[in-house]
Amino acid sequence: MEIVNFSAGPSALYKEVLEEAREEFLSYQGRGYSIAEISHRSPIFEELLFETKARIKRLYKLDENFEILFLQGGASLQFAQIPMNLYKNKIEFIDTGVWTSRAMKEADILQANYEVIASSKDENYSYIPKVNFSDNIDYGYLCSNNTIYGTQYKSLPKSKAPLVIDASSDFFSRELDFSNIGLLFGGAQKNCGISGLTLLIIRKDLLQEKANIPSLLSYKKQAEANSMLNTPNTFGIYILSLTLKHLEKIGGLAKVHELNQEKAEILYKVLDASDFYQGYSCKEDRSLMNLCFKLADEKLQKTFLEEAEKENLLFLKGHKELGGIRASLYNSMEKKNVEKLADFMKVFEKNFS
């Protein structure tokens, strides 16, 4: 029976991407060597890098004001690297859980002056605070999709200052209006590839020289070196490129968003129709990527996970911070597999209520 992988990340890749990578792993474009075996300075890799940038620009409809960086250290290094590069006088944060708190912790270490303008901590991060940022700040920071709690911004706050967005868990899942975005970043390992690659889309005017930043951590220097101050994650960029090619093939981000809405709707419908299951996040903010819920009778949770596993529905255990169940339905999740989980949930409810 086919395995269904609901992992929150690193997570399932498109089958087509895995197949293409397998096909040409030993011989990239029939050249007799693997993409993993050649220099990042070779024209062949350079072509792949430029092609990947072009795909990102086409998918997000970016103009020439944006630069793309391929970095390392995960989204977590960005929690420090962002203030290192962009902070001058003041940052504002919206606190929506563990990942924004981690970003604040790094700002603390760097002794940056910041304000938390809103937090959903009062309801254990089950909603998104609706606030706008001040005009006169260096940047306003938020996390567009909160992987642990299953909350997601449906629209971005207004801001004259640049928005800095952790999009680790909803990268390339929908179209975005970049008119207020200064920096969109995330690890590739959830929606666009494998771990070890951090992707940044940054407005060029933010690429400024600043004192006391180690070369490798300087956005400006990285941009000038085409993300190749040192060896980038070449294989990660390759898998990203295959993933983006697939997204273009299936109709771009508007289409992907439509599919994501349809898939999430299938599961939310089951949750809404039942008292047996309890959705975690508030309805208007619920995520299309990570669907978090509990069983009303929490003693049944272990059995739920065991029975799901028997049906090859894997990695449904919620994050340790929250417990419960989490079904991650990233772009690559097929609708028929969401239907399998929905059917399983209905049968489980019938058998155990």
Ligand code: PMP
């Ligand atoms: N931000 C969000 C929203 C995440 O979900 C994660 C990882 N789960 C991170 C940041 C940290 O990412 P990384 O492991 O790439 O540092």
